[in-house]
Amino acid sequence: MINLTTCWQTSLLGLAGLLFSGLLVAGEGATPAASATSKTPAAVAVFAGGCFWCTEADFDKIxxxxxxxxxxxxxxxxxxxxEEVSYGATGHAEAVQVRYDPxxxxxxxxxEAFWPTIDPLTANAQFCDKGSQYRSAIFYGNAxxxxQAEASKAALEKxxxxxxPVVTEIVPATTFYPAEDYHQDYHSKNPLRYNYYRHGCGRDDRLEQLWGKPAG
Structure with missing residues (x-):
């Protein structure tokens, strides 16, 4: 096994490197998805798919x-x-809050876009990251x-x-706590470290095994 494959381990190295290099600057790395004006009507959804760096990167493409x-x-x-979440002591899952224009x-x-970005067959883990903090889940905000989430899961199984069997949880949303600033837009602020983690964790290999090669 290679070293530094987990989201937790890579973050420690990444944070130290960022502080040393001066790249940890507030406001840097805003993704293209964040360019909407305040007048745009928006809705919010929450998904957990293992390391939130990857889940965030996947949704930013939509x-x-x-x-x-x-x-x-x-x-x-x-x-x-x-640190508390990564040790599995809080019961939380790493997740991403998605603000979108309905x-x-x-x-x-x-x-529909979420399912092919995760391994829905594995409970309390995603790829190289093990523990309930890396469980896959859909956190619904209303009935x-x-x-829709349960119908989507049933259709996938059928x-x-x-x-x-699909073991991804469908559970009511509770309080969402934003992660520390250095985790936000990690894939765009730290592309080399992000790609090292993603490939080292075997995420894309497992996704291709389950879902086939991505289109295009």
Missing amino acids: PGVLSTTSGYIGGHVENPTY GKVTYAQLL EEQR SGRLPG
Whole structure:
């Protein structure tokens, strides 16, 4: 096993490197998805798919997504820190809050886009990251989101596309706590470290195994 493959381990190296190099500057690394004006009507959805750096990067590619925020949800500790969550002591999952324009992308389309970015067959882990803090989950905000999420999961299971049962949780959203600033937009602020982690963790290899090669 190579060293520094987990989101937790890479973050420690990444933070130290950023502080040394002077790259940790407030406001840097804003993603293209965050360029919407304040007049744009917006809705919010929350997804957990393992290391939030990757989940954030995946949602930032979707047209109609206005911004993404990495954070923690589903636990029992107020204002948790990354270190606490990473040790699995708080019950939280690493997750991403997705702010989107429902006139350009629907919640159903976000669900459809979410599934191929995760391994929905593995409980309490994603790729090289192990523990309930890396569980995959859909955190619904209301009854309609719950209905759509459960229907989407049922349709995926019925399709027979995957070689096993889908164990991704569908649970009510609780308080979402934004992660520390250095985690936000990590993929764009630190592309070399991000790509090293993503490939070293075997994420894309496993996704291709489950879902096939990505289109294009």
